[in-house]
Amino acid sequence: MKKKLALLLGSLMLAISLTACGTDPKDVDYNGKTYDELETEVTTYVNAVSTLYSGISSMIEEQEMADFDYSQLTSDEIVESYSQYGITKEQLAAVETWAEVAEQYGDYKESLADSFTITKSGNTTTSDITLIFMNENEKEKKVTFEIVYESWNMEISGITIEPVKSLGEKMSNAGLNTLISMVIVFLVLILISLIIYAFNIFPYIEKRKKEKAQQKVSVEDAGAVATSVDDSVVETDDYELVAVIAAAIAASEGCSTSDFVVRSINRR
Numbered sequence: 001m002k003k004k005l006a007l008l009l010g011s012l013m014l015a016i017s018l019t020a021c022g023t024d025p026k027d028v029d030y031n032g033k034t035y036d037e038l039e040t041e042v043t044t045y046v047n048a049v050s051t052l053y054s055g056i057s058s059m060i061e062e063q064e065m066a067d068f069d070y071s072q073l074t075s076d077e078i079v080e081s082y083s084q085y086g087i088t089k090e091q092l093a094a095v096e097t098w099a100e101v102a103e104q105y106g107d108y109k110e111s112l113a114d115s116f117t118i119t120k121s122g123n124t125t126t127s128d129i130t131l132i133f134m135n136e137n138e139k140e141k142k143v144t145f146e147i148v149y150e151s152w153n154m155e156i157s158g159i160t161i162e163p164v165k166s167l168g169e170k171m172s173n174a175g176l177n178t179l180i181s182m183v184i185v186f187l188v189l190i191l192i193s194l195i196i197y198a199f200n201i202f203p204y205i206e207k208r209k210k211e212k213a214q215q216k217v218s219v220e221d222a223g224a225v226a227t228s229v230d231d232s233v234v235e236t237d238d239y240e241l242v243a244v245i246a247a248a249i250a251a252s253e254g255c256s257t258s259d260f261v262v263r264s265i266n267r268r
Helices: 002-021 035-062 069-075 076-083 089-105 165-255
Strands: 107-111 119-123 124-134 140-150 155-163
Touching: 035 089, 035 107, 035 124, 035 140, 035 155, 069 089, 076 089, 089 107, 089 124, 089 140, 089 155, 089 165
Parallel strands: none
Antiparallel strands: 107 124, 119 124, 124 140, 140 155
């Protein structure tokens, strides 16, 4: 028992020691690429996208292309024309996002020293670096430039450029998301309540339909009864008239009503 306990504690201590040691990301092989190569690559991409944005912005100003849309840069025609200069489609797509960030936070100033990091998650490897943008009021904004690779071949699958959110911005966004979620929940509850209330209306509508149908049947029955009564009255009147005429004829002829038959009466 003591030997098993000692073996278990020894294995636990070994696992803890290995976890604590960790691995230096600079010594890891990223499927044929080193830490320094990835850092150089992301820096090269930052410079390329920055230069492309500056050149395209100057061309837009010179030619007064106020309606220019940066999303046009990813069209097959433009990608093909730029590919002869070694410019990739990913870089051209990144220029569109770069333009949005520059419009909001100002011009690119520099990259933040020692901000380069590499992250491996599942089938992707991500390298990113923090950039500094500055507006006309000399207010700085940190922006993350990120390159995503497919881990098995280290080919670039995408480039993202996103502003680094402060704690206040994160809290503000979280509060806004919470408010929107609560509003959606209450709207759904109100909708469910209306649907449930509608189920109470359906029996009332059916009841009204049945009452109207019964009233219609009653009116039709009353009409049929009135018609039959009228026919009976007409027939009774005819019989009485026949009896009176027969008595008058018998009196004038001096005979009995059984000696003749009244076959028809013509009304005028």
